[in-house]
Amino acid sequence: MGRYLLRRILQMIPVVLGTTLLIYALVFLMPGDPVAAMFGAKPVQPAVAAQIRAEYNLDKPFIIQYLLFLKNALTFNFGKTFSGQQVLAVIGRAFPVTVKLAIMAFVFEAVFGVVFGIISGLKKGKWYDTVILVISLLLISVPTFVTGFVMQYFLGVQWHLLPITAGPNPGFLDLLMPAMVLGSVSMASIIRLTRSEITANIAEDYVRTARAKGMSNKMVVLRHVLRNSLIPVVTYLGADLGALMGGAMISERIFNIQGIGNTLYQAINRGEGTLVVSIVTLMVLIFVVCNLIVDMLYAVLDPRIRYQ
Amino acid sequence: MTDNQSIIAAQQIKQGPILEVKDLQVDFTTDTGKAVHAVRNSSFSVYPGQWVAIVGESGSGKSTSAMAVLGLLPGTGHVVGGSIKLEGQEIAGLSQKEYDKLRGSKIGLVPQDPMSNLNPVWRIGTQVKEALDANNMDVSKEKRSKLAAALASEDSSVALKGEDDELFVASKDLPALLDAAKAALEKNGVKRVEEEMNYFRDEWVPGSETRWRVAKDLIDAGVKDDEAWAIAKKYVLGSTMEDRIAGLLSEAGLPDAATRARQFPHEFSGGMRQRALIAIGLACRPDLLIADEPTSALDVTVQKKILDHLHMLTDSLGTSVLFITHDLGLAAERAQHIVVMYKGQVVESGPSLEVLQHPQHPYTKRLVAAAPSLASQRIISAKERGENTDALLEHKVAGENELAKSEHIITVEHLTKEFKLPRKKEMFKAVDDVSFSVKRGTTLAIVGESGSGKSTVANMVLHLLTPTSGKITYEGRDTSTFKAKDILDFRRHVQPVFQNPYGSLDPMYSIFRSIEEPLRIHGIGDKKSRSKRVRELLDMVEMPVSVMGRYPNELSGGQRQRIAIARAMALEPDVIVCDEAVSALDVLVQDQVLRLLNDLQAEKGLSYLFITHDLAVVRQIADEVVVMQHGRLVEHATTDEVFDHPQKQYTRDLLDAIPGGKLQLGLD
Numbered sequence: 024m025g026r027y028l029l030r031r032i033l034q035m036i037p038v039v040l041g042t043t044l045l046i047y048a049l050v051f052l053m054p055g056d057p058v059a060a061m062f063g064a065k066p067v068q069p070a071v072a073a074q075i076r077a078e079y080n081l082d083k084p085f086i087i088q089y090l091l092f093l094k095n096a097l098t099f100n101f102g103k104t105f106s107g108q109q110v111l112a113v114i115g116r117a118f119p120v121t122v123k124l125a126i127m128a129f130v131f132e133a134v135f136g137v138v139f140g141i142i143s144g145l146k147k148g149k150w151y152d153t154v155i156l157v158i159s160l161l162l163i164s165v166p167t168f169v170t171g172f173v174m175q176y177f178l179g180v181q182w183h184l185l186p187i188t189a190g191p192n193p194g195f196l197d198l199l200m201p202a203m204v205l206g207s208v209s210m211a212s213i214i215r216l217t218r219s220e221i222t223a224n225i226a227e228d229y230v231r232t233a234r235a236k237g238m239s240n241k242m243v244v245l246r247h248v249l250r251n252s253l254i255p256v257v258t259y260l261g262a263d264l265g266a267l268m269g270g271a272m273i274s275e276r277i278f279n280i281q282g283i284g285n286t287l288y289q290a291i292n293r294g295e296g297t298l299v300v301s302i303v304t305l306m307v308l309i310f311v312v313c314n315l316i317v318d319m320l321y322a323v324l325d326p327r328i329r330y331q
Numbered sequence: 332m333t334d335n336q337s338i339i340a341a342q343q344i345k346q347g348p349i350l351e352v353k354d355l356q357v358d359f360t361t362d363t364g365k366a367v368h369a370v371r372n373s374s375f376s377v378y379p380g381q382w383v384a385i386v387g388e389s390g391s392g393k394s395t396s397a398m399a400v401l402g403l404l405p406g407t408g409h410v411v412g413g414s415i416k417l418e419g420q421e422i423a424g425l426s427q428k429e430y431d432k433l434r435g436s437k438i439g440l441v442p443q444d445p446m447s448n449l450n451p452v453w454r455i456g457t458q459v460k461e462a463l464d465a466n467n468m469d470v471s472k473e474k475r476s477k478l479a480a481a482l483a484s485e486d487s488s489v490a491l492k493g494e495d496d497e498l499f500v501a502s503k504d505l506p507a508l509l510d511a512a513k514a515a516l517e518k519n520g521v522k523r524v525e526e527e528m529n530y531f532r533d534e535w536v537p538g539s540e541t542r543w544r545v546a547k548d549l550i551d552a553g554v555k556d557d558e559a560w561a562i563a564k565k566y567v568l569g570s571t572m573e574d575r576i577a578g579l580l581s582e583a584g585l586p587d588a589a590t591r592a593r594q595f596p597h598e599f600s601g602g603m604r605q606r607a608l609i610a611i612g613l614a615c616r617p618d619l620l621i622a623d624e625p626t627s628a629l630d631v632t633v634q635k636k637i638l639d640h641l642h643m644l645t646d647s648l649g650t651s652v653l654f655i656t657h658d659l660g661l662a663a664e665r666a667q668h669i670v671v672m673y674k675g676q677v678v679e680s681g682p683s684l685e686v687l688q689h690p691q692h693p694y695t696k697r698l699v700a701a702a703p704s705l706a707s708q709r710i711i712s713a714k715e716r717g718e719n720t721d722a723l724l725e726h727k728v729a730g731e732n733e734l735a736k737s738e739h740i741i742t743v744e745h746l747t748k749e750f751k752l753p754r755k756k757e758m759f760k761a762v763d764d765v766s767f768s769v770k771r772g773t774t775l776a777i778v779g780e781s782g783s784g785k786s787t788v789a790n791m792v793l794h795l796l797t798p799t800s801g802k803i804t805y806e807g808r809d810t811s812t813f814k815a816k817d818i819l820d821f822r823r824h825v826q827p828v829f830q831n832p833y834g835s836l837d838p839m840y841s842i843f844r845s846i847e848e849p850l851r852i853h854g855i856g857d858k859k860s861r862s863k864r865v866r867e868l869l870d871m872v873e874m875p876v877s878v879m880g881r882y883p884n885e886l887s888g889g890q891r892q893r894i895a896i897a898r899a900m901a902l903e904p905d906v907i908v909c910d911e912a913v914s915a916l917d918v919l920v921q922d923q924v925l926r927l928l929n930d931l932q933a934e935k936g937l938s939y940l941f942i943t944h945d946l947a948v949v950r951q952i953a954d955e956v957v958v959m960q961h962g963r964l965v966e967h968a969t970t971d972e973v974f975d976h977p978q979k980q981y982t983r984d985l986l987d988a989i990p991g992g993k994l995q996l997g998l999d
Binding site for chain 1: 401403405427428431432433434435436438439440442443444447448449450451452453461462465466595597608611612614615
């Protein structure tokens with residue numbers, strides 16, 4: 024296990040390097056001049072423009088820019104944004120909001136996804152199974168922003184149950200609707216995954232053997248059906264935690280939340296390479312670590328998996 | 332034992348049947364709401380201490396009947412008529428909750444497939460514990476069946492004084508008990524103390540050996556009665572849950588059970604898993620054990636060991652067994668009473684030898700004729716009477732003697748295959764210096780248990796694996812020198828038929844497409860002539876042309892294997908490599924497929940390389956036999972020599988393991 028862990032951590036280095044290089048290249052290739060964008064419609068004095076270019080290394084070739092970024096990043100110096108703020112400070116303000124949102128969405132999708140999935144799987148063919156299936160299909164097929172607008176309209180505008188948008192420093196209630204929107208697609212997938220796993224497991228030979236031992240239905244379902252069915256669900260959930268961070272962009276836009284997704288969106292619009300690459304690197308790291316945890320968890324849950 | 336038998340007979344009359352099934356009807360409902368009658372008007376009884384076998388092919392309703400007794404019918408199955416009485420009590424209409432109380436404690440189950448019947452995520456010991464917990468078993472002492480209690484009370488050498496005499500030895504008390512036993516032996520002047528002590532160490536398994544048996548062992552060894560009982564009472568005080576789990580596993584024949592109980596199913600071999608399942612089935616000392624094809628997924632040698640052990644165990648516990656099998660030879664060898672089922676109905680029922688020697692129903696006659704274990708016996712008995720056995724071995728090609736002199740179509744010389752094992756430096760030799768050759772127009776069988784390397788040899792001959800060293804020649808040419816074009820040509824002439832007819836046909840391909848595919852790949856003929864060829868091939872394997880548009884999941888195992896053979900025959904090969912081609916089929920279908928292979932050989936002069944673990948099948952099909960063990964060639968001779976004068980102990984073991992091999996038949 025230790026050697027496997029070490030190997031996986033070492034493997035993360037080329038992954039992170041590769042993605043940052045790729046993102047840097049994409050930002051570099053983006054049309055438009057970032058300096059011109061800074062000044063909007065106003066004309067820029069050539070001397071000022073040159074000074075700004077020098078300050079942000081924009082006058083150097085692409086690969087040099089990238090290497091300078093890497094060098095600075097290793098000393099946790101991610102540079103400044105165009106508006107003169109420290110990149111780390113910007114991320115430090117936006118990141119906790121997104122983490123809060125992602126965790127709320129995660130809890131929402133895990134609890135409701137698993138509970139509805141179990142109900143649906145154990146009572147296959149009942150009317151509420153059909154209802155759950157239809158709703159989950161709807162949530163999967165409708166784009167997130169549509170779900171978001173529909174919920175804003177009914178829960179916010181019509182019934183005044185929840186705030187329509189979240190301002191700066193959002194609280195639990197401000198984030199509740201965005202979290203539900205963010206977690207809805209994954210919740211629907213978890214319902215379907217749990218349901219199909221339970222349906223498959225309940226027909227397994229070892230479930231019959233357990234009944235033949237004289238175990239009660241409750242014990243058989245708990246120990247042999249649920250335990251086995253939830254292994255893939257747990258791994259799906261783990262991988263999804265990373266995806267939620269990235270997926271927050273759309274719901275943060277809809278509900279005007281000043282999180283990492285919104286910051287990234289604005290940075291892309293302004294062509295702020297340093298900020299974009301810093302945020303994406305952070306997301307890649309979270310994603311890779313989440314995946315590693317999932318793989319470890321898998322070995323704990325399923326004794327047949329052994330890493331070497 | 333005669334005494335015991337008369338006691339059992341008396342008990343059987345006194346107690347009546349433990350299970351009485353009368354006019355049982357089980358229906359399944361199809362999607363369209365139609366009822367399918369899986370079991371119709373079936374009746375049979377099981378008496379205390381008896382083994383009753385239900386024999387029949389797949390789909391005959393034998394497993395369905397057994398599951399109806401357990402209240403565990405799959406899917407839409409339900410009992411629609413008749414009665415099931417357990418110890419005189421009607422149980423057919425019980426609710427699942429009421430059934431929970433019977434299952435495990437009154438009726439146990441040893442299921443069919445050891446690979447799928449243990450939950451992969453729980454330790455073996457935990458899964459045994461569940462059975463004990465579910466029935467609130469007292470793990471400190473033995474629970475006896477009525478029959479065992481009656482037998483024990485008749486056993487005059489030991490007087491059972493009370494329930495405490497059934498307490499088990501605990502592992503923590505064992506060292507002290509052994510010390511005390513040694514002291515007592517020395518004090519009583521017993522000679523050969525060490526020998527007795529070794530016996531005690533083997534016998535006194537914690538969680539399995541009871542106080543009265545400890546006392547009895549001591550008395551038998553020469554310790555005075557009072558002293559023996561005093562020691563037993565002082566040191567045998569009842570076992571813990573862990574001891575009992577290990578004791579149960581060890582009773583089922585699992586070595587080093589205490590350690591094994593902490594392992595997971597995937598760390599067990601098939602045979603070991605089946606032993607664990609036997610331990611689970613018998614954990615709560617049920618009066619009736621349902622053994623649903625308990626060994627059909629295992630090698631013959633393992634099968635014999637496990638059934639021997641199960642037999643011994645159920646005899647000593649006084650458990651009745653309802654034994655489900657498709658092998659009549661096996662049924663006759665193990666059970667006192669045979670029930671033959673066919674298409675959902677009981678067609679014949681009677682004492683085993685009676686059914687075997689004087690089968691009444693045409694289906695039973697077919698079963699007796701088809702059972703491979705019995706067929707090889709038939710050949711031997713004919714030989715003993717000096718009759719011409721060639722008529723029985725229908726596949727012998729005319730003019731075989733000339734063929735025997737003809738050239739070898741495939742020659743294998745010093746073949747070796749090594750695999751790298753994870754985390755080990757030395758290589759694992761799957762095949763170790765094996766040489767043999769297949770004569771044109773004949774069948775060479777490679778026999779061995781799983782892990783003997785026989786399939787690895789087949790894969791190397793098929794050019795699917797590259798040998799580490801050694802040479803394979805086809806028609807005098809070294810196959811390792813083949814270029815891409817030669818390989819294509821070689822594949823055309825050497826075709827495989829694999830073990831699993833479910834896995835070797837693409838489920839997304841229609842039957843027509845499956846058979847046509849090799850023709851298309853090799854660019855033979857146009858669309859019209861290929862379609863004609865497919866019809867011919869289907870005709871050759873005795874399948875109706877109407878199956879062309881169907882898909883593999885709509886066919887039975889035997890039908891699929893016929894399709895696989897038709898596909899192999901499509902390119903008119905010279906050699907067919909059959910890797911356990913009939914092992915997954917039940918006996919009647921197996922017999923049909925073997926006959927088909929024989930006929931095709933006679934007609935086309937094909938050569939077969941036949942890989943199997945079943946010596947009984949070998950007798951029916953092979954001219955020469957190669958016996959393999961642990962990757963090495965153990966014995967190589969003609970089939971008759973191997974069966975009549977086996978040279979090696981391992982071959983003799985394999986022969987002994989053929990079920991029903993020594994039974995007398997009524998068909999000759």
